Amino acid sequence: MGDLAEMLADRASVVAPQLLGWELRVGTRAGTIVEVEAYEGAADGASHAARGPTARNQLMFGRAGTLYVYLIYGMHWCANIVCGAEGEPGAVLLRAIEPTDGLAEMWGDRPKATRETDLTSGPGKLCAALAISGEHNGVDLLSGDGPVRLLAPRVGLGSDRWLNGPRVGITKAVDYRWRFAVRSNSYVSRPRP
DNA sequence: TACCCGATTTACT
DNA sequence: GTAAATCGGGTAT
Known part of the structure; x- marks a missing residue:
């Protein structure tokens, strides 16, 4: 999928909003990306x-289209x-998806969730729901046949369909408004941007 | 080798 | 609203 490679070649803060609307699929589980954050x-x-x-973050300096998974x-x-x-560090954190499959x-993997909107409305929740863990660190998303896949939306999300705001849970560079979320989508994590 | 603390979630007051 | 759970990486001894 050359289209995806081309999109991911830009800096994180530019790529991030473009990832909204894409389908994230892990085996039989899938959802639409509705919230992300950029880190450069x-x-x-x-x-x-x-x-x-460093040993942990080296993937951020590597080839675009690689999945970087870490424990928080x-x-x-x-x-x-x-x-x-390549060599320019950047990554887009997947913060929420709208489950579709x-x-x-x-x-089963989110037994504590009480509502469907709680299933994947947060970076940790999303990974648990899709069964993504450290074993997926370094997975290639561009090959199209790996355990984790990205599928393009039929029609891209217009800039009037998403919002941006400050990133969540950080103490530095708080002035960058690099959190991007689909407007009025109930699967976005709180607080809503 | 030790210490600190985080791109979070959940339970409880 | 606030705090506990829980651990590996990063920075300082």
């Missing part, structure tokens, strides 16, 4: 890559899509 390089203090490459707070997995030019399996 040295100028972005909130980014894992802000202080240069010792218990939740978060999934990012690496983007930007494999709902029963998602409920």
